[in-house]
Amino acid sequence: MEVILLERVEKLGAIGDVVTVKNGFARNFLLPNKKALRANEANRKVFESNKAQIVADNDARRGEAEKASKDIDGKTITLIRQASNTGQLYGSVSARDLAELLAEDGAKVTKSQVVLDKPIKAIGVSVVKIVLHPEVAVTIKVNVARSPEEAEMQAQGVDVRAQMFERDEAGFIEDYDPNAEPGEIISDAAPAEEQAEG
Numbered sequence: 001m002e003v004i005l006l007e008r009v010e011k012l013g014a015i016g017d018v019v020t021v022k023n024g025f026a027r028n029f030l031l032p033n034k035k036a037l038r039a040n041e042a043n044r045k046v047f048e049s050n051k052a053q054i055v056a057d058n059d060a061r062r063g064e065a066e067k068a069s070k071d072i073d074g075k076t077i078t079l080i081r082q083a084s085n086t087g088q089l090y091g092s093v094s095a096r097d098l099a100e101l102l103a104e105d106g107a108k109v110t111k112s113q114v115v116l117d118k119p120i121k122a123i124g125v126s127v128v129k130i131v132l133h134p135e136v137a138v139t140i141k142v143n144v145a146r147s148p149e150e151a152e153m154q155a156q157g158v159d160v161r162a163q164m165f166e167r168d169e170a171g172f173i174e175d176y177d178p179n180a181e182p183g184e185i186i187s188d189a190a191p192a193e194e195q196a197e198g
Contacts, residue, residue, distance in 0.1 A: 001026045002039035004047050007058055008134040009035055015058060016051065065133035072107050072130055073138035078151045081144055083123050087161040092119035093144055098128060102140075120144055124161060125154050 001023045008014045009030070012021070018039050021030065030036035037043040047054070077098065083089045095114035102109040115129040115137075123144050131137045145151035150160055 003030055003036035004039050004043060005030075005036050006047075006054060007035055010134065015055060016047070062133050062135050065136040068108060069130075069132055069136050069138045072102065072109070072132075072140060074140070075102075075105070075107075076141040076143055076155065077101050077105075078143045078145070078148075078155075080146065080148065080151065081123075083146050087123045089121050089123065089144065092121045093142065094119050098140075098142065102130075122161070123150070123154075124159075 002018055002020050003026050005013050005015055005017045005019060013019050026036065026038075031038070037047060079093060079097070079101070081089050081091070081093070095111045095116045098114045098116075099109050099111040109130060109132070113131050115131055120126050120142060123146060126142045126144070127139050128142050129137055129139055143151050143154050145154055145160070154160055
């Protein structure tokens with residue numbers, strides 16, 4: 001389906017571009033969210049007559065987003081969560097959690113503006129992208145830890161998960177016979193040879 005973009009859409013185009021997209025993408029995302037119009041003669045005329053207003057509205061929204069981005073860009077959020085001994089969280093950190101924490105800090109961010117490729121499921125420091133406007137994106141750091149002390153160590157650049165594995169490996173000692181063959185049980189092998197000879 002051909003559509004006329006009403007705002008910049010990442011990996012598609014800028015305002016006014018006529019692009020071909022899959023029907024489902026247009027029907028389920030672009031058209032209901034007022035990001036595009038169907039590319040027919042009537043809509044082209046409507047777009048051309050309102051182009052100046054559409055561009056002005058976009059510029060105003062971009063200006064507001066740029067102001068808001070100054071408060072958010074580079075911010076570090078610390079979350080204290082329960083996790084296993086290997087550093088895996090019981091649960092995960094989602095876009096909604098991050099949006100709520102940013103809102104508590106006074107930033108106006110919705111969960112749809114938080115771009116998480118996948119939920120955060122382990123302790124550590126992650127970089128998360130916040131898209132305030134199609135042309136304004138910033139990043140924040142998310143420090144997920146089991147305690148405030150651990151969060152402080154991670155903030156200083158210490159890899160807490162690597163230290164956990166070192167501790168586990170240091171305490172583990174396995175009996176090792178250098179002459180043993182993998183999977184071979186010697187007591188069973190001798191009677192089998194005697195039966196084959198006899």
